[in-house]
Amino acid sequence: MGITARGIGLSVAAVALLVAGFTFAYPELTVLGAAAGVAVGHALVVAAWRPRLTVDRRADPDRVARGDPARMTLTVRNSGRLRAASLVAEERCGGRVVPVPLLRLRPGRDTTVTYDVPTVRRGIVPVGPLRVTRRDPLGLVALARRYGETAPVWVRPRVHPLTAVPTGAGRSLDGRVDGVPHGSITFDSLREYVVGDELRRVHWRTSARVGELMVRENVDTSLPRIVVLLDNRFAAHPGHADGAADSFEAGCEAAASVVVAALREDLPVTLLMVTPDDEPDAHPLDRLTTVALAEGTLADATARVRQQRAGDTLVFLTGPGGRAELGHVGALRGAYPSVVVGVLGATDPTPPGAAGLVVVDAVDGAAFAAEWDGVRRW
Template identity: 70%
Template structure:
């Protein structure tokens, strides 16, 4: 908000003319200077009057896959008592300006506009707010104000259909049984009673001992519990074009395909990142995949001679947590060409995870491995889906 270059020049010239006219007793110069000063003052008062606009927006839909259509609908209503003249409005969508014509609006009337949201690339696209600029007819003053809320459109990775799923590992007192054909419910732990729990699950003996109701927690041990570990280290995806690592985008597509396939089969699945973001751990898996970016391990510097050690330390820390927590029994590690040397580290978890599979996305050739986990080399997400369905063992 402020004077334009033309308005600033006119104000300086008018002040100089007014001062010269008064100083040297030239009334003509003083009149010109006074007229210029009055013109600038009137335009400031006219343009500074802010219209009362109510802006609402709706994203339809607000979550899409790459390439799917999405539109943003805007409604601008005049909540004031005076007519609003034609305004120059601009909306921001994914950092790009979108012109929004706001014609003359009578009090209580509204106007609508919709436009396409670019979904060619995965990511979280902020949209808004609407910025309305008021200018005077002479172009001396411009006032810009933001109206309405902002919205977010999440573009998820492309999902490729998967038909094969791991068979799972059923535990029993007699040992581990793979490929159990029917589900089984097994006692897992005790927890405090909460309103809504079934009374038949109350463990009365323990409740009497501790003095409060305790409920049995059961798990289905025959179903596979899939853990998808996405390698988002920048060193794992070194090849980039226009700032985008194709191998990382393919890895995100593979992770999204696994998560969706597990959901469709009613299988428990956990999505983890090698370098997690603390502020997004509670988001749904697909939303996390829309927002995930390549990350350097903490403390890494481009000129640091130990960058490779820091990358390895970040992965080792994550694998250590996986070994201790054991959130599942089937581990799928998705990495890029720069993570081929870490296949052995992931394979060392076979003692804690009966099924371990490594997917190397963006691979130009097969990954040399000794006896260890199953390794799938794929150039993109579609190739990974085909290789996944063709895998005969887990």
């Protein structure tokens, strides 16, 4: 509860008038002091009344590409039974404040406000909670309360359509890639039986040992497996300010474009960061929404990628500052037969002889997509 400057002044005047009235026996001053005290007390009672409000938020959509429109619908309902609510309310949406009119909101009634969510920057935009301020008629006391939970809106990197998709070293005899969903060649792991699995895939020896049906899970080695390694080091993106850099944003767009193109072709794709993020199991586009620049070394990242061997095609996306260390990436060609490097934010071409790698230089994500489709060999 906050007493305004007017309320503080009136409270001080009430005390002074009461003291002066009783000390010097002036009943008029005493009456004025008492009236001022009653006004402050009444203001405290009015502001202390807590309206019963129910808040509901719906984002449409809650995940959107950077620059695309997103709207938030806020519904506020007066759940009280006795009196109408006339309040001053505001909704915090990212870095701005949205006024919410709550005038004569009768019991059992609701009001709806719709507004645009800013999507100019990649990241999570927190929306809410609703901040309701209760004031007395004289403006002596103001009490702010919060209603509802915070609703996040995920602003993902912009995706640029890619026509060409690397097929790696493996080829299917029936076409460019094999479409067998569970694979049929190499044993990968065991898992519990679920309704619909073929009984010929049950591993009876393990099932007898653990006491429940276990099924063999195979992978098709003819399917190309793409690994996207995003360079999120400060050193790779010079000119960064407040933890952001245009070249890094372009790198996030390039990574999102490659991931979406691979998923569109039903190809296995793995997204890795040079400096690992906190949620490696989340959806790749959600990880690209929250990833930020951090400290790290490329040598440690390439050693980790070489040990994992998560695929046969490696796509390394870096900034202008990462050109000097492309030798670490070139050393991965023994583990990954196909290696492609994308240098984002590049205003000049990469010097020839960059560890014998296929290098795509681009100013931004759109230019990367255009250059990517022009690559003739992987």
